[in-house]
Amino acid sequence: MIPPGAPIVTAARMRAAEEALFRREPQLDVMERAGAAVTGAVARFARSSPILVLAGPGNNGGDAYAAARLLKAAGHDVAVAACGEPGTPAARAMLERWGGDVGALYQARPRPVLVDGLFGTGLTRPLERGIAPVLAELVAAARFSLAIDLPSGLATDSGADLGAPRGIGATLALGALKPAHLLDAGLERCGQVLLADIGIPVESDWRTVARPKLTAPGPRAHKYSRGLVVVVEGDMPGAARLAAHAAMAGGAGYTILACRDEGSGGPDALVRHRIANGDDLADFLTEKRIGGILIGPGLGRDRRAEGLLKAALNADLPLILDGDALTLLGKSAAAWLQRRTAATWLTPHAGEFGRMFEGNGDKIVQTIAAASESRTTIIHKGADTVIATPRGEARVLARASSWLSTAGTGDVLAGTLAAQVAAGNKDAAETAVWLHARAAALAGPAFIADALPMHLSQAISECL
Ligand SMILES: NC(=O)C1=CN([C@@H]2O[C@H](COP(=O)(O)OP(=O)(O)OC[C@H]3O[C@@H](n4cnc5c(N)ncnc54)[C@H](OP(=O)(O)O)[C@@H]3O)[C@@H](O)[C@H]2O)[C@@H](O)CC1
Numbered sequence: 001m002i003p004p005g006a007p008i009v010t011a012a013r014m015r016a017a018e019e020a021l022f023r024r025e026p027q028l029d030v031m032e033r034a035g036a037a038v039t040g041a042v043a044r045f046a047r048s049s050p051i052l053v054l055a056g057p058g059n060n061g062g063d064a065y066a067a068a069r070l071l072k073a074a075g076h077d078v079a080v081a082a083c084g085e086p087g088t089p090a091a092r093a094m095l096e097r098w099g100g101d102v103g104a105l106y107q108a109r110p111r112p113v114l115v116d117g118l119f120g121t122g123l124t125r126p127l128e129r130g131i132a133p134v135l136a137e138l139v140a141a142a143r144f145s146l147a148i149d150l151p152s153g154l155a156t157d158s159g160a161d162l163g164a165p166r167g168i169g170a171t172l173a174l175g176a177l178k179p180a181h182l183l184d185a186g187l188e189r190c191g192q193v194l195l196a197d198i199g200i201p202v203e204s205d206w207r208t209v210a211r212p213k214l215t216a217p218g219p220r221a222h223k224y225s226r227g228l229v230v231v232v233e234g235d236m237p238g239a240a241r242l243a244a245h246a247a248m249a250g251g252a253g254y255t256i257l258a259c260r261d262e263g264s265g266g267p268d269a270l271v272r273h274r275i276a277n278g279d280d281l282a283d284f285l286t287e288k289r290i291g292g293i294l295i296g297p298g299l300g301r302d303r304r305a306e307g308l309l310k311a312a313l314n315a316d317l318p319l320i321l322d323g324d325a326l327t328l329l330g331k332s333a334a335a336w337l338q339r340r341t342a343a344t345w346l347t348p349h350a351g352e353f354g355r356m357f358e359g360n361g362d363k364i365v366q367t368i369a370a371a372s373e374s375r376t377t378i379i380h381k382g383a384d385t386v387i388a389t390p391r392g393e394a395r396v397l398a399r400a401s402s403w404l405s406t407a408g409t410g411d412v413l414a415g416t417l418a419a420q421v422a423a424g425n426k427d428a429a430e431t432a433v434w435l436h437a438r439a440a441a442l443a444g445p446a447f448i449a450d451a452l453p454m455h456l457s458q459a460i461s462e463c464l
């Protein structure tokens with residue numbers, strides 16, 4: 001499990017935090033704490049098995065030498081192998097404190113427990129071709145392996161694969177999480193992510209998604225105070241119905257489906273309101289009690305869809321845009337959305353995001369830039385979901401149930417979000433993402449999207 005509510009920092013931010021601390025405290029004391037944290041984590045898994053510690057040329061290697069010494073002092077059978085001489089004063093000092101033999105990485109013999117201290121946040125380029133296969137073999141041959149701070153071969157700020165091995169059992173993040181623990185290849189390469197507090201004060205506007213705190217409706221609550229959600233139906237009515245169902249199960253007091261004809265299906269508590277076209281919708285959206293409009297699931301991309309979208313964009317009401325609404329906006333998204341007077345949320349997957357915004361940089365940075373440019377809150381969906389607000393805050397949820405990769409689950413997320421928006425939850429996006437992931441976990445394997453809303457009640461109850 002990824003630690004919830006934990007700060008996430010880039011390599012540069014981590015270095016700045018470390019340097020600020022070193023003005024008050026000797027660097028070697030901090031490195032000793034890092035070594036002790038690694039020792040504690042390894043000792044839990046190693047029991048009496050022989051341990052191979054790999055040490056690189058930088059401070060990641062310094063942590064490794066410190067851990068090797070502490071593990072040996074605790075009675076473990078420890079061998080150390082290094083790639084290159086230590087290149088920093090702290091790593092040199094820790095090598096001296098180790099005082100034992102150091103073999104060459106290329107000649108290292110596999111041992112049941114492996115500690116990867118080759119490279120951490122200082123990795124600047126892909127692993128040399130000679131290093132990556134040796135590391136991969138040693139990891140594959142070990143019964144358990146732990147990476148210090150990061151698996152060697154992951155780009156700290158993006159999680160891109162620069163030659164990281166597969167099969168690391170656990171990664172002990174030092175001081176704070178880095179984007180690589182949550183994004184891209186890091187999702188599969190870190191194993192279990194553990195976080196050690198080694199006394200480095202870290203400030204960040206980026207955090208992992210945490211369980212929200214919700215309150216039950218008060219004694220005077222009524223359907224409007226709980227939140228009125230309007231879901232706009234398009235070409236594929238099932239998608240809008242699914243979203244509407246999620247809005248209801250996600251706590252909305254009143255949910256109205258703005259639909260072409262009366263139709264049928266869906267819960268009886270769902271109210272239907274006939275809307276022929278964009279003009280009709282614009283009239284309907286003068287109802288000031290509406291707390292959130294959701295448009296996009298199954299909307300279609302024809303002229304009628306464009307008219308409906310325009311009416312929704314022009315309404316002075318909180319708006320959630322999903323699916324086809326995002327594709328219809330395309331590259332003019334920011335221009336349209338900047339003009340809105342009420343708050344807007346977008347829920348794109350990677351393809352929809354790319355159709356609206358330029359995709360340069362790491363996922364967190366890209367999403368924050370898009371949120372700021374469009375003045376919206378964006379839930380950039382994926383196995384690594386990034387939420388960004390126009391104020392530059394980011395929340396990341398990694399490793400939600402992989403069974404979410406089925407049709408309709410995005411509609412359920414959009415509906416859950418609409419309920420939170422209509423209820424006036426200022427952390428609506430983070431709450432919806434947490435509830436959605438929790439509902440998926442409760443639904444177990446191979447669920448269908450229709451089943452997800454049924455688990456929202458249990459998920460909500462865990463937040464009260
Ligand atoms: N400061 C502290 O006291 C604390 C630090 N901590 C620990 O320090 C880690 C960061 O340390 P770090 O900045 O020294 O970087 P690190 O990851 O060890 O590697 C840098 C070396 O690798 C080299 N190199 C880079 N890429 C390469 C490649 N592809 N192939 C080959 N070589 C490559 C690079 O060479 P260069 O790029 O200069 O040529 C340089 O020599 C952090 O993750 C945490 O574990 C924490 O314990 C807290 C206390």
Ligand SMILES: [K+]
Pocket residue numbers: 060116117118119120147148149150151152
């Ligand atoms: K490492």
